[in-house]
Amino acid sequence: MLRTNLNLGAERQMSRLHPYSDKVMDHFTNPRNMGEIADADAVADVGNPACGDMMRLYIKVEDGKIVDVKFKTFGCGAAIAASSMLTEIVKGKTIAEAEKITNRQVIDALGGLPPVKHHCSVMAEEALANAIKDYRLKHQGSGS
Amino acid sequence: MLRTNLNLGAERQMSRLHPYSDKVMDHFTNPRNMGEIADADAVADVGNPACGDMMRLYIKVEDGKIVDVKFKTFGCGAAIAASSMLTEIVKGKTIAEAEKITNRQVIDALGGLPPVKHHCSVMAEEALANAIKDYRLKHQGSGS
Amino acid sequence: MIYFDHQSTTPVDPRVVEAMLPYFSGTYGNPSSHIHAQGVAAGEALDNARLSVASSIGAKPEEVIFTSGATEANNLAIKGFVEANADRGKHIIASAIEHYSVLAPLRSLQSRGFEVTYVGCDKYGMVDPVDVGKALKHDTAMITVQAANPEIGTIQRIQDIALFARKHDVYFHTDAAAASGIVPIDVDVLGVDSLTLSSHNMYGPKGVGALYLRTGNRLSCQIVGGMQESGYRSGTENLPGIVGMAKACDLAKAEASTRIELLKNLQIKLWDWLANNVEYLEFTGHPMYRIPGHVSFWVKFIEGESLLLMLNMKGIMCSSGSACSSNLRGHDEEDLAASHVLTAVGVPAEFCSGSLTVSMGKDNTEDEVDYMISALPSIIERLLAMSPLYADKLKGKDPYSK
Amino acid sequence: MIYFDHQSTTPVDPRVVEAMLPYFSGTYGNPSSHIHAQGVAAGEALDNARLSVASSIGAKPEEVIFTSGATEANNLAIKGFVEANADRGKHIIASAIEHYSVLAPLRSLQSRGFEVTYVGCDKYGMVDPVDVGKALKHDTAMITVQAANPEIGTIQRIQDIALFARKHDVYFHTDAAAASGIVPIDVDVLGVDSLTLSSHNMYGPKGVGALYLRTGNRLSCQIVGGMQESGYRSGTENLPGIVGMAKACDLAKAEASTRIELLKNLQIKLWDWLANNVEYLEFTGHPMYRIPGHVSFWVKFIEGESLLLMLNMKGIMCSSGSACSSNLRGHDEEDLAASHVLTAVGVPAEFCSGSLTVSMGKDNTEDEVDYMISALPSIIERLLAMSPLYADKLKGKDPYSK
């Protein structure tokens, strides 16, 4: 009597993220390397409070290696977590290695970010790039 | 702090009828004077099954008085109840009195009918009018 | 009291109510409040519910749009499609026996310059897919044919119609409100682009429904505002209702075969008794391709409403078709005036004011059918005795014989 | 956990749930099934609910149209009015701080040839009725100004605006969703033609709302079909939801003064503490004409979402305004980007990403406010320490001082 049958399509998993992963919340709650470096070798400001986020990154370099890194961030949970995570990734890397760090690495290390928050990881990547540029400017020829 | 106040308008009663009053249901369930009069003095058919209702009214007249009345109705609950109520109102009345019966009386006697069912009372009024006309035609000069 | 009016609405399954309860005063958050615990919990529940509803029809979760009910889902599917796809042509094909929630949007589109071809059906209410194919024009934008009819129970050949739609790259919507929770549905097997589901027709709560929309199709939002439901439908989500609908879908899926077996048995029992015992009875709808548990008919010489009333007085609740399509309660229409569905299947409208629809549900029993069988003869006898048409027939003037 | 986000949604009052329960599996009929006992009982419940909702706002029952929520009610009031009154002109006046469910319909009308004047407000979010009067044109068809703002709490001078509307015979709609169940409403005192009520903002269920429509006004139905709700809104009525909303209205009316007293006390306590103890804090909204229990503010140098998150980690749930207006959960907007409301009240959008909205409810306690008061200082301190803007300020470069 019935025309339709019971053959249901495979159950395809949804992939909507909840706003923040546990990793993000951990870094937001206990940000690593938050603060300033008084005698930093380079500082970078990126973002703009008008866009909701602003990050300031300090780096200290010895023998081409980033031996210390700190940040201050005005921004949402993702911005703070991305800042914190970036500093963890960066610390101990050479300038050459640090230059290769991408926002994707930050996102992955955080266990993902909601799509509308990806720009926070971009901000972190840019802060690093600008800090390295600043370092190069100030220490022309001294680094890698 | 608050701009609006607590002064509520008077509670105005709603007047939406439930489909059928108890009176309607009583007449539908136990229709009075349902049937045929074999030797009726007049018969009238009104309504049309195409419109959902059809009523047939039989009257028996003696000395200008309606001494017996019967109906058969194809129709909804309101049509059957209106038919039944009409026969109760009519019975024992003179032709002259019966002529003055209106559908409003039927509605009121039934404790009201939903607006969309008012036509059923009109059908009953028309059946009576047509039966009287039929009676007059057949008994020219004999009645009132 | 016996409830045989499951096409009008169904009681909410107690397991569904139980599933809903935590979302009133416990997890009461707004799914849009994604920043705090209440909102996140609400959002999670919404995701899970979407997954249940989607998987019950073989869809992806992101293809399910929750609405306030089947009417809104049909409005969204039809008005939303043409508004978002203005380039797709100005011609629409629909069956002649659609529900008002499909017909009314179509009528409003007609007044906005669209041409609608209403394809008829055979005397069993079956639309011939070939007729739909023949109605196709170069500028046909959309086909909409219901999955099942609530009034006469006929189940359409949706897959076959979908073949024509696919071949001509025409958007195909089906209103499956009347089939919801009874007839198992797989959107890929059916091959439709969008499909309307009703919650309160499948032991879920009122006030919620869903539109399945196949990936790749676009609709224009009809209720605009905060852009919930991926922008297809604004307004704070009715979370308890949605959770309830999801539970109802889960139950319908799990119990499909049990329910269908019961409903078919009850249906056959009533059908056979009527066929063998009630003179002047005419069935409506398809004898084979019909909603399980659905029996509809009319009886010559007898008016439909009075039959309904007498059954109700005996404690048996049926309807004259789709309650959802006849809001009258003293307003502006005649409930039992010949319906467009009966007219379409060729029932002589002049003499039939409404078919009786007996729509049984998962909790009905054989005893209840037996009771109806025992109650019917005296009711029919009474009404025949009251009928002037039957009196004529006994005198040899059968109004149906011309 | 402390819930201070009643403008996003409220928990359903257990008495409301109790009132709803009989309508799921007991009186489950479809109100349109007027022919049988289940349908009649459902219809009766619907009538009674309508009476409750109507009398809670001083309206006649036939002036209440049940919808699926405030968003749909606003859509119906706005799109429905201009469609049914095409002769009334092509100009509309609205405040600049309306909810998206008002702004989005207006935007769609703008694309259909309507001109909309958005009237601004003062720094407290108050719309000057005289500004509305000045915006009137010969072809103004409609004015729509919200009763209260969910984000900054300001209550508008609706009666005064209504005077202008009346004098010029212009239809006046007010979205009272954010005031529902808190601020007592009388439609005659307000003098409005239509008014939106939200159920889930007043301890009623989600999935239901109502539009009050003054007798004599006509709207064009937006969700078309079976012509329920006197033809203004089709679809099987969400009876348990409607009954729940009615109960919520009854309770709000009966408990209005108790609730208001409590909410004002909590509000004053938090407000005064914030004013006296938090440096760099700026309140938003009107200091006097505001929703009882509603406190909103922002803190210089601190970003809104991080403040919300930290409060949530301490078990305090607030929001950045109206959850209903920000459906983001990973979709397409920035929740905490400067809102149109904050921009309208002149908050420096460049440095403020969202005000914090603390919207207390009838079940909150002084202890909870005390807890928030005890939690805030360390949170603010932490965020200031993290803020590069604050670091600049300490070095004499205050970004807010220009």
Ligand SMILES: Cc1ncc(COP(=O)(O)O)c(C=O)c1O
């Ligand atoms: C086939 C069909 N479509 C749509 C609807 C409308 O459903 P609702 O009134 O729940 O919106 C109904 C009502 O039962 C129906 O039978």
Ligand SMILES: Cc1ncc(COP(=O)(O)O)c(C=O)c1O
């Ligand atoms: C003022 C205002 N209007 C309308 C709405 C929309 O309400 P809903 O999302 O319940 O439809 C809201 C949401 O809270 C609101 O605050």
